[in-house]
Amino acid sequence: MADSAQAQKLVYLVTGGCGFLGEHVVRMLLQREPRLGELRVFDRHLDPWLEELKTGPVRVTAIQGDVTEAHEVAAAVAGAHVVIHTAGLVDVFGRASPETIHEVNVQGTRNVIEACVQTGTQFLVYTSSMEVVGPNTKGHPFYRGNEDTLYEAVHRHPYPCSKALAERLVLEANGREVHGGLPLVTCALRPTGIYGEGHQIMRDFYRQGLRLGGWLFRAIPASVEHGRVYVGNVAWMHVLAARELERRAALMGGQVYFCYDGSPYKSYEDFNMEFLGPCGLQLVGARPLLPYWVLVFLAALNALLQWLLRPLVLYAPLLNPYTLAVANTTFTVSTDKAQRHFGYEPLFSWEDSRTRTILWVQAAGSSAQ
Ligand SMILES: NC(=O)C1=CN([C@@H]2O[C@H](COP(=O)(O)OP(=O)(O)OC[C@H]3O[C@@H](n4cnc5c(N)ncnc54)[C@H](O)[C@@H]3O)[C@@H](O)[C@H]2O)C=CC1
Numbered sequence: 001m002a003d004s005a006q007a008q009k010l011v012y013l014v015t016g017g018c019g020f021l022g023e024h025v026v027r028m029l030l031q032r033e034p035r036l037g038e039l040r041v042f043d044r045h046l047d048p049w050l051e052e053l054k055t056g057p058v059r060v061t062a063i064q065g066d067v068t069e070a071h072e073v074a075a076a077v078a079g080a081h082v083v084i085h086t087a088g089l090v091d092v093f094g095r096a097s098p099e100t101i102h103e104v105n106v107q108g109t110r111n112v113i114e115a116c117v118q119t120g121t122q123f124l125v126y127t128s129s130m131e132v133v134g135p136n137t138k139g140h141p142f143y144r145g146n147e148d149t150l151y152e153a154v155h156r157h158p159y160p161c162s163k164a165l166a167e168r169l170v171l172e173a174n175g176r177e178v179h180g181g182l183p184l185v186t187c188a189l190r191p192t193g194i195y196g197e198g199h200q201i202m203r204d205f206y207r208q209g210l211r212l213g214g215w216l217f218r219a220i221p222a223s224v225e226h227g228r229v230y231v232g233n234v235a236w237m238h239v240l241a242a243r244e245l246e247r248r249a250a251l252m253g254g255q256v257y258f259c260y261d262g263s264p265y266k267s268y269e270d271f272n273m274e275f276l277g278p279c280g281l282q283l284v285g286a287r288p289l290l291p292y293w294v295l296v297f298l299a300a301l302n303a304l305l306q307w308l309l310r311p312l313v314l315y316a317p318l319l320n321p322y323t324l325a326v327a328n329t330t331f332t333v334s335t336d337k338a339q340r341h342f343g344y345e346p347l348f349s350w351e352d353s354r355t356r357t358i359l360w361v362q363a364a365g366s367s368a369q
């Protein structure tokens with residue numbers, strides 16, 4: 001991004017731009033990035049709402065493509081100044097095979113890096129995940145941790161394994177020489193569980209509650225805290241990080257940042273009730289209704305059934321040994337690294353984030369989307 005940066009209009013590429021987070025990043029860039037000249041949205045599935053964006057002042061180019069196809073990625077990256085790589089296979093339910101998760105999340109990321117190097121794109125922001133840290137398989141709590149907190153990160157599940165490998169590739173690529181001789185500058189953002197408009201699991205819990213006559217049943221102790229982050233703030237952090245990578249390359253290059261905002265620390269279920277409560281649902285029980293060992297048994301049973309039924313049908317319920325372990329382990333972050341390094345402050349207050357999410361749940365829960 002040369003000396004004439006003031007006047008220069010920039011080309012951004014967002015991979016996974018039609019996903020839950022990707023859509024917010026795309027819209028945020030259009031609203032809040034004054035230097036944006038062209039926005040390329042790359043996704044395996046292009047959504048119809050992209051068409052509406054094409055009538056605005058910024059050129060929006062929709063590119064249907066697969067990150068696992070190196071030539072498709074290289075064609076999309078060529079000529080871009082900045083890449084925000086958010087495409088990924090988010091699967092902790094056993095819907096996709098471990099090989100597919102690895103292919104999309106690790107090889108896909110490798111393809112993005114190589115495309116930057118080959119075509120001379122200098123700035124890369126990667127959407128990593130809290131899952132590269134934990135919770136670990138031993139269920140150790142991560143309490144108000146930051147990017148420097150020591151934690152025994154042990155990955156077995158294909159999703160966190162893939163995110164950890166991909167993040168490492170991105171960080172190690174920092175400083176590589178790209179076509180034209182300049183250094184690649186990379187950083188990785190690690191959201192905790194994201195919520196907000198478009199959050200399909202929240203919508204599923206809402207519909208399940210409606211089916212059960214307005215009741216949800218507590219499964220996880222209220223004392224197990226989760227850090228959650230509003231999707232608009234995650235998108236804003238991506239936009240800011242991408243903008244500041246050039247000016248603060250020495251400081252930000254090769255760094256990781258947890259995504260955080262003012263959302264309260266609560267258990268997964270109590271946090272969901274912040275939105276589902278005002279939509280008319282109630283969480284039954286001050287304590288879990290079933291003993292923990294019963295949940296462990298049911299989760300193991302689900303895993304067994306998934307394995308047995310796989311040749312016939314895909315059985316992928318929310319509860320499995322991995323999701324139970326994650327839901328049942330405290331994982332909260334408390335950090336100001338992004339604020340110190342690139343001036344991040346949440347754009348949306350907790351009240352705002354909550355209101356926006358409630359409105360979306362009400363609309364999405366009752367429609368057939
Ligand atoms: N949802 C969450 O709570 C969290 C998500 N993340 C990360 O954020 C990123 C976005 O996640 P979400 O928006 O939640 O997921 P999502 O599934 O809604 O979006 C992912 C997007 O990537 C696209 N995609 C998948 N495979 C692709 C491929 N082979 N080629 C091109 N595009 C492909 C999908 O079509 C989708 O539009 C992912 O990298 C995920 O690992 C990180 C932390 C928390």
Ligand SMILES: C[C@@H](CO)CCC[C@@H](C)[C@H]1CC[C@H]2[C@@H]3[C@H](O)CC4=CC(=O)CC[C@]4(C)[C@H]3CC[C@]12C
Pocket residue numbers: 090092128129130131192193194201219220268269318319322323324326327
């Ligand atoms: C035991 C059930 C009783 O109601 C509740 C099951 C909830 C789980 C499906 C979720 C609990 C925690 C979630 C994960 C967490 O937010 C961290 C994540 C980060 C990511 O990068 C991807 C998504 C996820 C793994 C998220 C997935 C859903 C949960 C396991």
